[in-house]
Amino acid sequence: MSQSYDRGLIEDFGRWREFSAGMWAWIFHKFTGWVLVGYLFTHIAVLSTALQSPEAYTTTIQSLESLLIVRLLEVGLLAVAVFHILNGVRLLFIDLGIGLEAQDRSFYASLILTGAIVIASVPTFLVGVFG
Amino acid sequence: MAEHYSSFQRGGVRWLIQRVTAAFLVVVLAFHFFLLHFVHHAADVTFGMTSARMQELTYFSLMVLFLVTATFHGVNGVYNALINQGLAGIQKRIVQGVLIVASALLIVQGLRTAVVWAGGIPL
Numbered sequence A: 001m002s003q004s005y006d007r008g009l010i011e012d013f014g015r016w017r018e019f020s021a022g023m024w025a026w027i028f029h030k031f032t033g034w035v036l037v038g039y040l041f042t043h044i045a046v047l048s049t050a051l052q053s054p055e056a057y058t059t060t061i062q063s064l065e066s067l068l069i070v071r072l073l074e075v076g077l078l079a080v081a082v083f084h085i086l087n088g089v090r091l092l093f094i095d096l097g098i099g100l101e102a103q104d105r106s107f108y109a110s111l112i113l114t115g116a117i118v119i120a121s122v123p124t125f126l127v128g129v130f131g
Numbered sequence B: 001m002a003e004h005y006s007s008f009q010r011g012g013v014r015w016l017i018q019r020v021t022a023a024f025l026v027v028v029l030a031f032h033f034f035l036l037h038f039v040h041h042a043a044d045v046t047f048g049m050t051s052a053r054m055q056e057l058t059y060f061s062l063m064v065l066f067l068v069t070a071t072f073h074g075v076n077g078v079y080n081a082l083i084n085q086g087l088a089g090i091q092k093r094i095v096q097g098v099l100i101v102a103s104a105l106l107i108v109q110g111l112r113t114a115v116v117w118a119g120g121i122p123l
Helices: A015-019 A021-051 A052-067 A069-094 A101-127 B014-037 B046-052 B057-084 B090-118
Strands: none
Touching: A021 A052, A021 A069, A021 A101, A021 B057, A021 B090, A052 A069, A052 B046, A069 A101, A069 B014, A101 B014, B014 B046, B014 B057, B046 B057, B046 B090
């Protein structure tokens, strides 16, 4: 039997202290989604330098990659993408009715796994940037 | 009681397509990151390397499908998030138009770049 549950207004971020794991997962998924769609437009804009000339493309990519701030932003992008992927898989399972009772634990697992993957990837993302 | 949070109305067409594109993107986005940051390093990317990959029909078509599904998934997500925040009426129609035009421009620009890399459509 279905039950009604007044979760209150999740869009009222002033209530953040009362938010449950599922609400935080929803907010993080939305935030990472906005970042990723913003990045998609930026990414295509940068790659479009290939339309000018092969040299313009290679120079643009390699110049950007020589900047420490760009490497750090890439690590941030990895964190955002990995969380969105893992939480997305969690949502797909929940929509199929699998793991609904463990949805809070699977959210924490997504966070921990994201942190582990990002930390393990830092050396790869920073290789060569210090000269 | 287990709760369900989503910006989508469950059972709708937009909800379904968002899930189908998500299942595809989970795999392809992970592959894209792995290939271009772990197998190759982004700092070593050159036009020649990108061009060589894009001349393979399988890779070219995968990247084109990636572009289209990622654009749809991202823009559909934004649209539904805005509706969830209360977007309605004429504002909803305007936002819908802007997002459709932005998506079309992004896909056209991405396709033009892909064709330049591949030196034409690799058939």
